[in-house]
Amino acid sequence: MKDKKEKPIYLDRNEFNYEVSPLVAESLASFNPNDLCTYTRYFQDGIKSELSAYLGELYNVPESNIVLGYGGEHILKNAIHYFLSVAKNKKIMIPSYSWWYYKAIADEIHGENIKYPIHEANGEFSYDIDKLIEIANQEKPYVLLIATPNNPTGNILPLEDLKRVLAAIPADTIVILDEAYTIFRKNTVQYIAELIKEFPNLLVIRTFSKFFGLPGLRLGYGFYGNKLKNFEDFNTMYLGYNKLTEKLGIAALKSTDYYNDVAQKLDKDKELYLKELNRLNGFTVYKSHANFILVKYPIELKEKLQKALNKEHIIVKFMNEDNLNSHMRITLGQTNVNKQVVDIIKKTALDK
Ligand SMILES: Cc1ncc(COP(=O)(O)O)c(C=O)c1O
Structure with missing residues (x-):
């Protein structure tokens, strides 16, 4: 008998629900398998890889x-493991609401997690910058982790505030900036070179998984300031990375118009969530700079919402964390799916 079960629509993983760019698809189709017969590293050209050289040009940062x-994920894990294992000081500061994985990685090597606050006000979350600086100066952590945009709260740390933080914390604290959800636009590219120059203890991590929608490619990249050269030695693969992956990464970087169009669609759909659900009693939709949206709902509706979404095979993430347990994080799908989710939630909330 044929399996008639409908395929679930996963809106709980912050993946990409559009198609890859035509150029990425074309680059995959035209990849020459014989390119795999040699290593990626271009010893003779004095560069580490084609992709890092390309990124270096785009970002105006030395390839080294x-x-x-x-x-x-990999760079984050390597960085936290490396930094906390070489130091006596095992303190790492992470945001109070954040990707669970930060704490998990630090726990793996017995790091000492210290939380710093993110506040909620007027329909959005924001970092408490004064408090962050105060705690950093009190605790003198070896590593400070900042996520912008942050998962699951969707807020950013604006550049001016970030610079204020970097200038006000102990100079030897290493700062890891997780920018996985950053949108690739001129103004989000330009500041990197200046930032790592001015703050040599800074590591900025980005990925092809979110804006470029290629989580299955497993490709991330980072920029580090000159004091973190040892980390580069630790992280870099002597024989290079992966030729196919690098080629597709470059194709994605050449497809920014395509991905910016998608990002615009997502922005429009976030507006829909805000407009439609913020009107409902007991609901708050938080402003988000990422490819997901965080929604607070009346806790008594939890089961009804779960049932209504399950019925349509839609999976969202019902949060279950301290102070974040009557919230759901919904990854944005294509517009028709977003409209469907909004309708289901509205119907459930209005159904007495
Ligand atoms: C906040 C945050 N940082 C980093 C990542 C890492 O993503 P990837 O390993 O796919 O680049 C994720 C993935 O969901 C994330 O939520």
């Missing part, structure tokens, strides 16, 4: 200050 990894 760029690292690659198996997703942002």
Whole structure:
């Protein structure tokens, strides 16, 4: 008998629900398998890889200050493991609401996690910058992790505030900036070179998984300031990365118009969520700079919402964390799916 079960629509993983860019598809189709017969590293040209050289040009950063990894996850894990294992000081500061994985990685090597606050006011979350600076100066952590945009709250740390933080914390604290959800636009590219120059203890991590919608490619990249050269040695693969992956990464970087169009669609659909659901009693939709949206709902509706979404095979993430347990994080789908989710939630909330 044929399996008639409908395929679930996963809106709980912050993946990409559009198609790859035509150029990425074309680059995959035209990849010459014989290219795999040699290593990626171009010893003779004095560069680490084609992709990091390309990124270096785009970002105006020396190629030597760029690292690659198996997703942002890999660079994050390597960085936290490396930094906390070489230091006596095992303190790492992470945002109070953040990707659970930060704490998990730090726990793996017995790091000491210190939380710093993110506040909620007027329909958005924001970092408490004064408090962050105060805690950093009190605790003197070896590593400070900042995520912008942050998962799951969707807020950013504006550049001016970031610079204020970097200038006000102990100079030897290493700062990891997780920018996995950053949108690739001129104004989000330009500041990197200046930032790592001015703050040599800074590592900025980005990925092809979110804006470029290629989480299955497992490709992340990072920029580090000159004091973190040892980390580069630790992280870099002597024989290079992966030729196919690098080629597709470059094709994605050449497709920014395509991905910016998608980002615009997502922005429009976030507006729909804000407009339609903020009107409902007990609901708050938080302003988000990422490819997901965080929604607070009346907790008594939890089961009804779960049932209504399940019925349509739609999976969203019902949060279950301290102070974030009557919230759901919904990854944006294509517009028709976003409209469907909004309708289901509205119907459930209005159904007495
Ligand atoms: C906040 C944050 N940082 C980094 C990542 C890493 O993504 P990837 O390893 O796919 O680059 C994720 C993935 O969901 C994330 O939510």
